[in-house]
Amino acid sequence: MSNIVVRPVTYKSPQSEKDQVLKTHEDLYYWATESRFKGPWEKEIFGLNCAFDGDKLVATTSYTITPRGQAILSDVYTHPDYRGQGLAKKVLDATMETYKKYGARAVYLAAWDEWIRNIYRKYGFVNVGNMGGRGSFKLTLNDSGKDEVLFREGQKAEIRPMGLGDQADITSLFCAQHPGLVIKHYELGCYLGSYFEAEFYVLQNQVTEGVVPEERKPKKGYRSYILDGEETILGLGTVIPGGRRHEGHSGILDIILHPSYREYNQAMLEKLEDGLALDHVYVYIEENEQFKIDLFEKNGYKKLTNLENHIKIVDESFNILLYKKNFK
Ligand SMILES: CC(C)(COP(=O)(O)OP(=O)(O)OC[C@H]1O[C@@H](n2cnc3c(N)ncnc32)[C@H](O)[C@@H]1OP(=O)(O)O)[C@@H](O)C(=O)NCCC(=O)NCCS
Secondary structure (H helix, E strand, O other): OOOOEEEOOOOOOOOOHHHHHHOOOOOOHHHHHHHHHHHHOOOOOEEEEEEOOEEEEEEEEEEEEEEOOEEEEEEEEEEEHHHHOOOHHHHHHHHHHHHOOOOOEEEEEEEOOOOHHHHHHHHOOOOEEEEOOOEEEEOOHHHHHHHHHHOOOOOOOOEEEEOOHHHHHHHEEEEOOOOOOOEEEEOOEOOOOOOHHHHHHHHHHHHHOOOOOOOOOOOOOOOEEEEEOOEEEEEEEEEEEEOOHOOOOOOEEEEOOOOHHHHHHHHHHHHHHOOOOOOOOEEEEEEHHHHHHHHHHHHOOOEEEEEEEEEEEEEEEEEEEEEEEHHH
């Protein structure tokens, strides 16, 4: 243990170190890290604080920090031969310093097991929501990271295409606290009050040519727009084209706006529909979301059916209304 050294691995690091990090990653997390090792995603700061035993990588934790100080903590991993020796704490300590160095306001993560959640609780992370067994946690580093600042009313807001550097800001939206509110993002399977990292990669996977592997081409009809505020991102609108058989014809349209910014629903919907390259879209509405029922009915969406208990997450289930609009 005495030879353990902690240092960051970033896009500037030697390829041998990057390769060792990538060996610990799978699937979407692999390409996300591999891509950021070629260069930063927009203005994001990304890296991993890694513990090395000599040249051998033995523990990691990654940090992602946006220019507006929203941060993600991910990739917390210790090599099996080195577990239980305080290495996770060592790399986490380093990452807490990294957040301070770059002025992070709030940090978000997802955790499953209770004993692992307890590691994060010791750093001040609190549970801000759950989706099934996945708990979302937030660490508020200073007052400017509180929800009442991030989502304060009256911010100047504009709709723009989602960018690669928006991950942590969108995560702040999804981790926002709204007692009594369930807002789903149907196709991605996440809820306001839940964590968003994997879902962000799924979205990017649909569209980002040159970043995702060659065989994963952008899908016709895909769109994603965000409602950008002054402090962070206040909303997300997506059209996700259907899979295989109906590719190119239909998709699922979904809008999630922070409840204080619902007045932008109409503008977001118009943006998503404008020049849409699909024959028709479906919308899934949770039965209690009356404001969404009103919005979509007003805009020509027709109800097809009630889907009882259509979404089940552990012991919670939701009744869904299915709506459709034809564009051809
Ligand atoms: C989670 C993980 C990173 C912990 O790494 P580690 O280097 O063994 O952790 P540490 O030795 O620094 O221990 C950190 C704390 O967890 C506790 N801990 C470690 N292993 C534990 C275990 N198997 N059961 C219960 N508590 C445990 C330690 O006692 C310590 O708590 P303390 O502060 O009260 O002393 C490691 O088990 C791992 O890589 N797991 C697989 C990947 C994973 O699940 N990552 C988390 C994703 S959210």
